Amino acid sequence: MIFVDIKNDIAFRKIFGNDEKTAPLISFLNAALQLEGNDQVESVTLVNPYQFPRIRGEKASVLDVRATDHSGRIFVVEMQVAEKNGFDKRVQYYISRDYSMQINIGDDYPVLNPAYFIGILDFPFGEGDKYNTHHLILEKETYEHLLTDIQFAFIQLPKFNLGIDELVTPIDKWTYFIKNATKLTFIPEFAQADEGLKTAFIEADKHNWTKEEWITYDNTMIQARDVIQEKLFVIEKAEAVGLEKGRIKGKLEGKIEGKIEGKIEGKIEGNLEGKIEKEIELILGMHYEGFKIPQIARITLKSQEEIIRIIKESEL
Numbered sequence: 001m002i003f004v005d006i007k008n009d010i011a012f013r014k015i016f017g018n019d020e021k022t023a024p025l026i027s028f029l030n031a032a033l034q035l036e037g038n039d040q041v042e043s044v045t046l047v048n049p050y051q052f053p054r055i056r057g058e059k060a061s062v063l064d065v066r067a068t069d070h071s072g073r074i075f076v077v078e079m080q081v082a083e084k085n086g087f088d089k090r091v092q093y094y095i096s097r098d099y100s101m102q103i104n105i106g107d108d109y110p111v112l113n114p115a116y117f118i119g120i121l122d123f124p125f126g127e128g129d130k131y132n133t134h135h136l137i138l139e140k141e142t143y144e145h146l147l148t149d150i151q152f153a154f155i156q157l158p159k160f161n162l163g164i165d166e167l168v169t170p171i172d173k174w175t176y177f178i179k180n181a182t183k184l185t186f187i188p189e190f191a192q193a194d195e196g197l198k199t200a201f202i203e204a205d206k207h208n209w210t211k212e213e214w215i216t217y218d219n220t221m222i223q224a225r226d227v228i229q230e231k232l233f234v235i236e237k238a239e240a241v242g243l244e245k246g247r248i249k250g251k252l253e254g255k256i257e258g259k260i261e262g263k264i265e266g267k268i269e270g271n272l273e274g275k276i277e278k279e280i281e282l283i284l285g286m287h288y289e290g291f292k293i294p295q296i297a298r299i300t301l302k303s304q305e306e307i308i309r310i311i312k313e314s315e316l
Contacts, residue, residue, distance in 0.1 A: 002185070004204050011217060026042070031171040041069045043069060077120070080122065135151065160176070164188060173197060176190075
């Protein structure tokens with residue numbers, strides 16, 4: 001058996017966004033939210049079943065998997081492979097929007113159903129070594145949990161380091177599958193007793209994919225590699241500019257000619273004032289590409305405070 005990379009958008013939505021095979025999603029929701037007894041999800045209806053892009057370069061029709069269960073609860077499951085600026089605010093906005101849009105103006109609030117956001121993250125989110133975190137709205141001193149309708153769960157793949165013989169909980173097993181599927185050549189014993197997880201393994205086997213699905217999956221992998229290479233190229237260009245800047249610092253005459261676009265063209269002739277516009281363009285470009293403040297500061301040789309000031313001024 002050859003298993004695909006579950007972190008790939010196409011694989012993720014094929015497994016969790018399949019409205020004909022909902023067992024994997026049901027099992028995963030119960031595991032991620034640690035739902036037991038009467039609180040367990042028994043059935044789900046996908047709000048946005050996934051459709052494959054028709055051609056290379058075309059974006060997927062959905063960004064995540066949204067579903068409701070038999071009691072009306074809302075679940076949003078998202079795979080996020082790169083940390084984006086404002087990620088924390090975005091997930092709060094997403095789930096709050098889904099929660100509030102259940103009713104129209106004039107409707108009664110009691111008809112609102114709980115909404116849960118589950119993020120599978122390929123980057124650390126928060127302090128500590130715990131890979132699976134559950135976030136609630138609690139009273140500051142007593143930790144009383146009165147506001148129960150909106151909750152978050154995050155599965156941080158970089159923090160998950162359990163071996164196949166160390167898996168205990170359902171979410172341990174699901175996380176192992178998501179992170180390590182490509183390293184396996186058979187369905188492990190721990191998945192046999194969980195119909196949803198077993199089905200997920202079967203769906204992840206390349207041999208069960210159609211030619212169209214595999215081509216789309218491969219195109220998505222190519223796109224992901226292209227993005228990585230593009231970012232590395234931007235870093236190389238930015239570092240080259242930083243080195244050149246260090247050599248000419250102190251000179252007050254000249255101007256910057258050329259653009260950083262695929263390659264560094266032209267030459268830097270001095271005059272630090274003439275560099276301001278290009279530096280700002282570079283800083284904002286890296287910011288929108290997802291670079292963190294410390295990274296931008298290191299590359300441009302500016303302070304983090306100055307980087308933050310430039311970004312804030314551009315948003316006014």
